[in-house]
Amino acid sequence: MFDRARIVGGLLQSLSGIACLIIVAMVVIIIGNILIHGVEKLSLSFLIEAPEAGMTGGGIFPAIFGTVALVLLMTLAVIPLGVATAIYIHEYAPKRSRMVHLVRLAIQNLAGVPAIVFGLFGLGFFVEFVGRGVDRAFYGGTLVYGQPAILWAALTMALLTMPTVVVATEEALRAIPVSYREVAYSLGATRWQMIRRVVLPQAVGGILTGGILAVSRGSGEVAPVMFTGAAYFLPELPRQLNSQFMELGYHVYVLTTQSPDVEATKPILYTTVLVLLLLTFSLNFTAIMIRARIRKRLRYGR
Amino acid sequence: MVVDREVLAAPIDEAYGRSVPIRTTGLAVRAGGSEILKGITLDARRGEILSIIGPAGAGKTTFLRCLNRMNDLDPDIQVSGEVLLDGVSVYDREVDVAVLRRKVGMVFSVPVPLPMTIFQNLTFGLRLIEGAQNRYAERVEKALRSAYLWDEVKDRMDEPARNLSGGQQQRLCLARTLALEPGVLLLDEPSSGLDPVSTAKIEEALQELKADLGVILVTNNVKQAARASDRTAFFLFGQLIELDLTEKLFTTPREPKTADYISGRFG
Numbered sequence: 001m002f003d004r005a006r007i008v009g010g011l012l013q014s015l016s017g018i019a020c021l022i023i024v025a026m027v028v029i030i031i032g033n034i035l036i037h038g039v040e041k042l043s044l045s046f047l048i049e050a051p052e053a054g055m056t057g058g059g060i061f062p063a064i065f066g067t068v069a070l071v072l073l074m075t076l077a078v079i080p081l082g083v084a085t086a087i088y089i090h091e092y093a094p095k096r097s098r099m100v101h102l103v104r105l106a107i108q109n110l111a112g113v114p115a116i117v118f119g120l121f122g123l124g125f126f127v128e129f130v131g132r133g134v135d136r137a138f139y140g141g142t143l144v145y146g147q148p149a150i151l152w153a154a155l156t157m158a159l160l161t162m163p164t165v166v167v168a169t170e171e172a173l174r175a176i177p178v179s180y181r182e183v184a185y186s187l188g189a190t191r192w193q194m195i196r197r198v199v200l201p202q203a204v205g206g207i208l209t210g211g212i213l214a215v216s217r218g219s220g221e222v223a224p225v226m227f228t229g230a231a232y233f234l235p236e237l238p239r240q241l242n243s244q245f246m247e248l249g250y251h252v253y254v255l256t257t258q259s260p261d262v263e264a265t266k267p268i269l270y271t272t273v274l275v276l277l278l279l280t281f282s283l284n285f286t287a288i289m290i291r292a293r294i295r296k297r298l299r300y301g302r
Numbered sequence: 303m304v305v306d307r308e309v310l311a312a313p314i315d316e317a318y319g320r321s322v323p324i325r326t327t328g329l330a331v332r333a334g335g336s337e338i339l340k341g342i343t344l345d346a347r348r349g350e351i352l353s354i355i356g357p358a359g360a361g362k363t364t365f366l367r368c369l370n371r372m373n374d375l376d377p378d379i380q381v382s383g384e385v386l387l388d389g390v391s392v393y394d395r396e397v398d399v400a401v402l403r404r405k406v407g408m409v410f411s412v413p414v415p416l417p418m419t420i421f422q423n424l425t426f427g428l429r430l431i432e433g434a435q436n437r438y439a440e441r442v443e444k445a446l447r448s449a450y451l452w453d454e455v456k457d458r459m460d461e462p463a464r465n466l467s468g469g470q471q472q473r474l475c476l477a478r479t480l481a482l483e484p485g486v487l488l489l490d491e492p493s494s495g496l497d498p499v500s501t502a503k504i505e506e507a508l509q510e511l512k513a514d515l516g517v518i519l520v521t522n523n524v525k526q527a528a529r530a531s532d533r534t535a536f537f538l539f540g541q542l543i544e545l546d547l548t549e550k551l552f553t554t555p556r557e558p559k560t561a562d563y564i565s566g567r568f569g
Contacts, residue, residue, distance in 0.1 A: 177414075188400045
């Protein structure tokens with residue numbers, strides 16, 4: 001009996017070890033492959049020039065710029081919306097109410113909706129409905145906002161990443177001890193004062209973690225921006241909220257599937273993917289640095 | 303202070319008027335299906351410490367939390383009966399709960415320093431009030447001296463409050479409440495988990511504070527009630543069994559249940 005238990009245990013141990021190895025190997029292979037093939041074309045000019053010669057030459061600067069602008073706009077939209085939602089359902093709404101249950105259900109389902117559906121929704125709702133509506137109301141029907149634009153793409157992306165922010169914020173709110181809240185109330189704080197002076201300063205770290213997750217999700221998604229604002233090729237940078245823009249993920253898709261000369265675009269494709277990865281990492285890293293700075297400023301926090 | 307002891311011994315005293323800051327009449331609390339308090343009628347007076355003793359589940363803390371309406375935070379709790387603060391019903395619709403809680407200060411059983419500096423903790427309540435800003439220093443010092451903490455923290459105001467020891471933290475919580483200059487002070491087992499020296503300091507502070515304050519002290523420690531309070535109320539299963547001058551209640555209790563509890567035969 002004892003020996004059998006030992007054998008089974010050893011077997012399970014090796015199996016779980018192998019599982020870990022496989023995962024590590026996959027990551028190494030993917031990143032290694034991209035690195036090896038991508039590095040050769042990586043240069044400063046590649047980063048600061050626009051594509052040329054039907055995507056077989058030049059750089060990818062417009063796509064880098066567009067992605068960063070998209071992610072920033074998305075963050076501006078998703079953080080207030082997500083944080084406000086989480087504060088409402090965790091702090092204001094009566095516990096166990098139907099309403100909260102419904103909102104939670106909606107958010108959970110939102111998290112499960114495929115990204116392409118968000119893209120179609122963005123096209124139908126933001127571009128066709130909101131954009132056209134704005135045009136009819138303020139611009140006499142001329143096409144200003146009723147077309148794919150970075151604004152609509154960012155809002156669509158914000159919807160996609162909102163569940164992440166809501167869940168992370170709620171988690172942070174839940175982590176704040178009831179005793180802090182009671183002390184604040186007992187010293188004459190109203191609900192808003194309690195939230196403003198005790199809850200939010202404590203929850204900032206968690207909220208920013210949600211923001212970081214949203215940024216890393218948003219900078220890699222293609223489907224939501226395909227119909228709502230990303231352009232196939234656009235040597236100019238987006239100047240206004242209603243400009244179209246190039247986006248790295250979409251550019252990868254274009255290079256892979258739409259190129260007239262597959263062999264000629266291949267090195268560019270590899271380097272573009274490498275830049276996309278690096279950009280995602282550095283956006284993440286920036287967000288983590290911002291969080292660390294804020295945490296340091298509130299060092300009495302935790 | 304000259305007080306008529308026989309008058310004090312009466313459970314409710316109609317003649318007390320102004321010096322009775324808190325009076326409850328038939329205060330009952332239900333939570334879910336169960337009755338936690340079954341009609342409590344008692345009063346707290348300025349110039350005395352009223353302690354509430356009783357076994358766990360007697361409703362001591364629930365009673366205390368009715369007085370500054372902390373029970374409002376739990377939607378399952380229903381309160382009936384009357385609580386008068388200086389003659390005004392605290393459950394009246396026009397009462398501003400935030401103002402009520404400043405007048406009826408509370409210290410919890412576990413010291414909870416807010417995650418801020420010592421100074422920020424002490425001024426937390428003041429910062430919520432418009433126009434109190436210019437009196438910080440004066441009020442903070444007074445509150446700290448009353449809580450016997452001034453000498454220990456006067457040079458450490460900008461340190462995080464959690465750097466203090468447990469006993470100091472609890473005195474900080476007391477000072478934080480006192481900075482709002484309440485008329486009634488509610489203490490919910492303030493020295494559970496504190497060392498004897500810290501406990502003694504808090505009790506000493508209360509003896510001086512009671513001159514201007516009505517103090518209600520909930521305690522699991524019968525000895526603390528005996529040495530620190532002027533009157534003692536004994537709660538059992540949501541009922542007020544006996545209320546008397548502390549020395550009377552501990553030497554010649556009227557109710558056999560009280561005698562059993564204080565002699566340690568149950569609870």
